[in-house]
Amino acid sequence: MDESKWRIETKAVQSGYTPENGGPRVVPIAQSTTYKYNDVQSVADLFDLKRAGFFYTRLANPTVDCFERKIAALEGGVAAVATSSGQNANAFSILNIAQCGDHIVSTATLYGGTVSLFSNTLKKMGITFTFISPEASEEEIQAAIQDNTKAIFSEMLANPALTVLDIEKFAKVAHKNGLPLIVDNTFPTPFICRPFEWGADIVTHSTTKYIDGHATSVGGMIVEKGGFPWDNGKFPGLVEPDESYHGLIYFKNFQPAPYSAKMRAQWIRDMGSPMMPFNAFMSMVGCETLHLRMERHSSNALALAKHLEKHPMVKWVTYPGLESSPDYALAQKYLNGMCSGVLCFGVKGGVKAGEIAMNSLKIAAIAVHVADLRTCVLHPASMTHRQLSEEELIAAGVSPDLIRVSVGLENINDIIEDFDQALEKAKNC
Ligand SMILES: *Cc1c(COP(=O)(O)O)cnc(C)c1O
Numbered sequence: 001m002d003e004s005k006w007r008i009e010t011k012a013v014q015s016g017y018t019p020e021n022g023g024p025r026v027v028p029i030a031q032s033t034t035y036k037y038n039d040v041q042s043v044a045d046l047f048d049l050k051r052a053g054f055f056y057t058r059l060a061n062p063t064v065d066c067f068e069r070k071i072a073a074l075e076g077g078v079a080a081v082a083t084s085s086g087q088n089a090n091a092f093s094i095l096n097i098a099q100c101g102d103h104i105v106s107t108a109t110l111y112g113g114t115v116s117l118f119s120n121t122l123k124k125m126g127i128t129f130t131f132i133s134p135e136a137s138e139e140e141i142q143a144a145i146q147d148n149t150k151a152i153f154s155e156m157l158a159n160p161a162l163t164v165l166d167i168e169k170f171a172k173v174a175h176k177n178g179l180p181l182i183v184d185n186t187f188p189t190p191f192i193c194r195p196f197e198w199g200a201d202i203v204t205h206s207t208t209k210y211i212d213g214h215a216t217s218v219g220g221m222i223v224e225k226g227g228f229p230w231d232n233g234k235f236p237g238l239v240e241p242d243e244s245y246h247g248l249i250y251f252k253n254f255q256p257a258p259y260s261a262k263m264r265a266q267w268i269r270d271m272g273s274p275m276m277p278f279n280a281f282m283s284m285v286g287c288e289t290l291h292l293r294m295e296r297h298s299s300n301a302l303a304l305a306k307h308l309e310k311h312p313m314v315k316w317v318t319y320p321g322l323e324s325s326p327d328y329a330l331a332q333k334y335l336n337g338m339c340s341g342v343l344c345f346g347v348k349g350g351v352k353a354g355e356i357a358m359n360s361l362k363i364a365a366i367a368v369h370v371a372d373l374r375t376c377v378l379h380p381a382s383m384t385h386r387q388l389s390e391e392e393l394i395a396a397g398v399s400p401d402l403i404r405v406s407v408g409l410e411n412i413n414d415i416i417e418d419f420d421q422a423l424e425k426a427k428n429c
Pocket of ligand 1 (some may be wrong): 085086087088090111113114155159184186205206207208210217218219220
């Protein structure tokens, strides 16, 4: 059976690495910076990108290569490039096609680190952003696009606002304007949603989260769907000769994955932020149970959301899997009936009562992390989103009392009992 036809569970377990006869069953860790060759010409050809192969781990490594192939297979893309972190993946996904003087349209409901990256760091490099609501109409999205716009960026399931992207709407406007739609698919993972099937052109990941799933390794991934018309006049970097490679033209010489070739040859090579082989190994092994974990994360989160929604100490709950959620219909359409493991809620009694409840949890830990197998809680306004202005907080969907829960894989009754006892302690404040 053709591997591209495998169902997603089979791809999670087997794609990316095929052992040779008598070879190790599990992907080996190539903990080596360098690779040995018998003659000078072989290495010269590698440097000229005439031949695929490994010569230095800053550019490519056999273990990282297997992990890239697994994620490309899961997302249904033509290629993937691993990066040192999710932040790095999002930064490079933009820098690969935009430079000083260019402009990006992005939804405002984003991870705090991405807001800082866009509205401070990339802005200082001369790339400007217009932030719009994920609920913007086609006309409103169109109105945000300028002559120098190079992409539309969004998160599929926003961290921590938990808004679900109406991806078909955004893809339609993007393509009408000759722009790629870049989607950060960290929270759904390719098991729950494959944005390429709905019109995205580039997918990014913080593999640090569910893909690794065990909170062991920071990493990122940029995946290319393939087939985007980069020769439409807006992307000179892909169609003009790259003098640093003797005039190679990515769009001509590197089909079907010109965006990925440019990413590796320029950004990974020059900025020097590859994924390390040991991290790729840990993340790849973690990813092999992605399908099982995402089902349980989703069912545990739905059960806790339903419980908290009825709890007398709870003021509000956000989880797109709840029928009361304004995103319920989008979640049913795009997320395959599962909504991942993250929910948000506010405690009656506000920030102070919320803090007491958080401090009283025993199974759920206070941790600056999300999306791994151990339940954890975080207060974005004082932690991950602390650098944001009040306006940015509201735009990002972060209210002062918002507690984000990353529901893990412990027994759901134990998780519920833990929240019940903690909320009891917050009762009299
Ligand atoms: C965590 C996260 C990132 C940043 O990833 P790191 O691996 O921490 O650099 C980007 N996007 C989303 C949605 C995230 O949750």
